[in-house]
Amino acid sequence: MGNLGLAEMQIALASRFASFDLESSPHRSAFQWGGTIFALSLIQAQQPYAGKKTTDCANPDTSDSVLGYTCNGLNRTCQSYLVFRSQPSYNTVTSISNLLSADPTQVAEINEVPEAASFETNQLVIVPVNCSCSGDFYQNPPSKITVPPPPPPPPPSSSLTPPSPPSGSSNRTWVYVLAGVLGGAAVLLIVGVVIFCVFFRKSRKNPILVVSSNPSESFEAIAKKKKLQDESQSLDFLDSMSSIAQSLNLKMYKFEELQVATDNFSSSSQIKGSVYRGVIQGDFAAIKKGNGDVSKEIELLNKVNHSNLIRLSGVCFHDGHWYLVYEYAANGALSDWIFHSDNSGKFLSWKQRIQIALDVATGLNYLHSFTNPPHIHKDLKSSNVLLDGDFRAKLANFALARSTEGEEGQFALTRHIVGTKGYMAPEYLENGLVSTKLDVYAFGVLLLEIVTGKEASAFYGEEYMNLSEILNKVVQEKDGKEGLKQLIDPFLLENYPSELVIIVINLIHTCLKKDPTARPAMDEIVRSLSRILTTSSAFDSSSNMSWSQASTGSY
Structure with a gap:
């Protein structure tokens, strides 16, 4: 992270020491307390984990250049733990302890069981292990388990082969068999033709619906846009769609319900484009009319x-169109609050902007690290970030x-380049490379918009061709404060901590690196913004500002 990491360390130094667990650290002897911290050169304030990439199951990198926690203290051993998910054959204290070379007494004690x-199957079990220094890193040496080869197959039967019948009888048998096979094939062919004709005629009258027999499989429903012929066919189709929605834990709405909720999709209920505000059972909802295939989004x-991800509560299919029912975001799109094209009076303080950025980063980190396979949003922009009544982002x-999963765990490639101009990463535009770093680049653009109050297109119209070059002036300045005045949103009226703004600018700069491998991962961004938000709360000069924050924004 370069300058970013150094600046973060300077600002968050006190909070890190306050939260450092001396009792569990193998380096507690390196600290001497007496109003002053001594021997600071013996250990870092926060133990760096060099092997963080090894925790990413989707990362194909198997190199051993990053191993784990740096062994830089006085003590050469420490007690740690790992988490094991119980499975048949390894679901008792004894079997798990033997498998992982752990002490059964300690395993039972820490899990509070005899x-x-x-x-139970898939239950998380905490297993204590002893780590020691091996080279430059703390690690628990692995052990090899030799699996015995499978037993040899049983010997062939020793029974004697029955004598063959006379040749004449054999020839007659083959004739009978051949005649039976040909006759059966002819019957099957005739039956198949009849079934095909009946099915073909029926399929011309009814919409085609392809449904997986397994609810956990991919949800794909293809419906013809041709109007249903009569009321009975329409009811049958809605019943089948309702069964699909129930298998996905979604409510299947009738179109008439949505008409009532939106006052027949009137202009007074329209939020923006094809999105309408509705009232369903006394609660607000956002109803979006979808065009094309929305099955992947539903899935x-x-x-x-x-x-921090908008919740889908139900669906409706009518006249060849999908209608998606979402939770309602009372304060509308982020773009309505950071781009001041009118005198709407909408304003976000510095602390609110950092909280929104942290919410977005947390949602992206969930997609990148906690979905299997990892997914990317691929269309991150200010209009796709919604704010609820408490100005929390979704x-x-x-x-x-x-999904970002390619063949054999490698990066995915595509020739179909789609997205929003200004937010798309260079490697995606030039080579069609798809990875989580696409969202990281787009997040850098979004964070730049949040801080400056300007749309990304405004920067591309200037003399600089690369967004990172715009930030070079601030990043390369000795203190960076002079360049901030020209860059930061003037609506903030300089009510922001300059030191934190410089850290944010450094973070944006790293997100916009042309080399995707030089960009930080989303979990790193979450940690950085969390520290910035904590310090911003202490500053909080915006708490006394007289701006009025309306609570009736658009979706």
Whole structure:
């Protein structure tokens, strides 16, 4: 992280020492307390984990250049733990302890169970292990388990082969068999033709619906846009769609319900474009009319569950169109609050902006690190970030979201380049490379917009061709404060901590690196913004500002 890491260390130094667990650290003897901290050169304030990439299951990098926690203290051993998920054959204290070379007594004690206890399948079990210095890193040496080869197959049967019948009888038998096979094939052919004709005629009258027999499989429903012929066919189709929605834990709305909720999709209920505000059972909802295939978006939103991702509560299919029912975000899109094209009076303080950025980063980190396979949003921009009544951010519009998993764990490639100009990463535009670093680049653009109050297109119109070059002046300045006045949103009226703004600018600069491998991972960004938000709360000069924050924003 370069300058970013150094500046963060300077600002968050006190809070890090306050939260450092001396009792569990193998380096507690390196600290001497008496009003002053001594021997600071013996250990870092926070133990760096060099092997953080090894915790990413989707990372194909298997190199051993990054191993783990740096062994830089006085003590050469420490007690740590690992987490094991119990499975059949390894679901007791004894079997798990033998598998992982652990002490059964300690395993039973830390999990608060007797030594003879058994665990349920998939239950998380804490297993204490002893780590020691090996080279420059703390590690627990692995052990090899030799699996015996499978037993040899049983010998062939020793029974004698029955004598063959006379040749004449054999010839007649083959004739009978051949005649039977040909006759059966002819019958099957005739039956198949009849079934095909009946099915073909029926399929011309009814919409085609392809449904997986396994609810956990991919959800794909293809419906013809041709109007249903009569009321009975329409009811049958809605019943089948309702069964699909129930298998996905989604409510299947009738179109008439949405008409009532939106006053027949009147202009007074329209939020923006094809999104309408509705009232369903006394609660506000956002109803979006979708065009084209929305099955992937429905499938993804049905799988995820996170407070920083917009929640899909139900669906409706009518007249060849999908209608998606989302939770309602009372304060509308982020773009309505940071781009001051009118005198709407909408304003966000410095602390609110950092909180929103942290919410967005947390939602992206969930997609990148906690979905299997990892997914990316692929269309991150200010209009796709919604704010609820408490100005907490939620990611929306997952129409372009996709998996980053390629062949054999490598990066995915695509020739179909889609997205929003100004937010797309260089490697995606030039080579079609798809990875989580696409979202990191787009997040850097979004964070730049949040801090400056300007749209990304405004920067591309200037003499600089690369967004990172715009920030070079601030990053390369000795203190960076002079360049901030020209860069930061003037609506903040300089009510912001300059030192923290410089850290944010450094963070944006690293997110916009042309080399995707030089950009930070989303979990690193979350940690950085968390520290910035904590310090911003202490500063909080914006708490006494007289701006009025309306609570009736658009979706």
